[in-house]
Amino acid sequence: MITTTGLTKVYRSARSRGRHVTALDGVDLHVREGEVFGVVGQSGAGKSSLIRCVNLLERPTSGTVTVDGQDLTALAGRGRRAGRELRKARSSIGMVFQHFNLLSSRTVKDNVELPLEILGVSGQARSRRALELLDLVGLADKAKAYPGQLSGGQKQRVGIARALAGDPKVLLSDEATSALDPETTRSILQLLRDLNQQLGLTVLLITHEMEVVKTICDSAALMSGGRIIESGTVDGLLATPGSRLARELFPVGGAASGPGRTVVDITFHGETASRPVISELARTYNIDISILGAAMDTVAGRQIGRMRIELPGSYEDNVVPIGFLREQGLQAEIADGDGGDAGDGGDEKNHRTAGAAAAPEAAGTAEAARGAAPTVPAQQTAPAKETSK
Known part of the structure; x- marks a missing residue:
């Protein structure tokens, strides 16, 4: 028009x-x-x-x-x-x-x-x-x-x-x-x-x-x-990775609590907005998950939101849990390291690129993990602190 x-x-x-x-x-x-x-x-x-x-x-x-x-x-x-x-x-x-x-x-x-x-x-x-x-x-x-x-x-x-x-x-x-x-x-x-x-x-x-x-x-x-x-x-x-407008519409903040932590931005939309995916992630991999920030609203009659979480360990330690999130239909990105968008330091750009390439493999690994007792790194064995989205 x-x-x-x-x-x-x-x-x-x-x-x-x-x-x-x-x-x-x-x-x-x-x-x-x-x-x-x-x-x-x-x-x-x-x-x-x-x-x-x-x-x-x-x-x-x-x-x-x-x-x-x-x-x-x-x-x-x-x-x-x-x-x-x-x-x-x-x-x-x-x-x-x-x-x-x-x-x-x-x-x-x-x-x-x-x-x-x-x-x-x-x-x-x-x-x-x-x-x-x-x-x-x-x-x-x-x-x-x-x-x-x-x-x-x-x-x-x-x-x-x-x-x-x-x-x-x-x-x-x-x-x-x-x-x-x-x-x-x-x-x-x-x-x-x-x-x-x-x-x-x-x-x-x-x-x-x-x-x-x-x-x-x-x-x-x-x-x-x-x-x-x-x-x-x-x-x-x-649903577009790295969308500036999505970040403006649903701003979430929060910095990593310390070195050696991975900060992930997650976008929920459609049916995933009402599912307890973060709880499932914590139970499946027995990991601590800190929720740093969240924003949820209704857009065109559908619930849509973003959440920033912190996972223990480096990106490489969390490839499988991040793959699990993507397998559930969520958009999961390593948070940028500028301003309030804290992440895992100067390697984030490489981590993000690697994450996109590794998503299918990680998703398959996540599927296998649900059929057997999960094997997680030593730093990921503490009980989950927050188990609901």
Whole structure:
């Protein structure tokens, strides 16, 4: 439904004597029809420039933007003002702004009617459509109120109703919940998900809040320095070894308690999220397992989580237990050694590579171990300290 190819946006800075600032640097993005797609990143990552280029509120320096099979960049022309064809194409794209952008002198109903008024829709049809949309967003009783009489969440609902006035196929959301309290944020996100399902809308939203991605997004992309550095379905990213976005969505911390210990990050999803796999691991191999951190939540109706555990001994001592975890359908990675991601020192990179190659062999060894009394290294013979996930 939305595709950008090689999208760049370069701004000329008036304060720095002609210096150019690159906000977008060759962005390739693909949003499928009917999905909720979130773009996340820190301030200055290029998120706002990206979403404003999608509907050509900002003209890209180069690259193409295609929405519903139509190349919008080909309709832009050379002038600063949008031509008739571009304005017509934009009517299928609604946009919700961070700060509502409502006209204080107009009633709620009149604010919703504004896009239809610009499109030349007759007064009676405008009124009927506005009332339908206000009912859809739960504000039928506020039609005659003014924006100054509304709460922040109600104002954003008016903004969403206005964005839907032209019956768009695509809804763009520019940090629509960042100015709202947590409870109101949840209600607005639920409204966006309901609209996505009821109307078949494709929703592209930008946010710096990981909770937004966990709550409603089917797919997501992580931006940094004007580039998309990672993208995919949320489920797929969580199952991808080394995914930065997965670490951001479910951060876990905790350093090794001392030298000669192996720190492992585990991702649970699907049926594995409800199974006592850590207990099974401790019983099967009679090893001490310390849980350093854990995060669990529901994403798209499924429980997903990450856990950081510490195993006694070096990586080589724990190849079989780690293989057991992978055999159970879990993603198990040796934790990085930078910052709070503690592990087993400078050899972790080699350990991780070796672990990926050894996973099938280790899994087979784990299968055999369950059929016989496990043989474990001497440092792994203490009773398990923690036996539940």
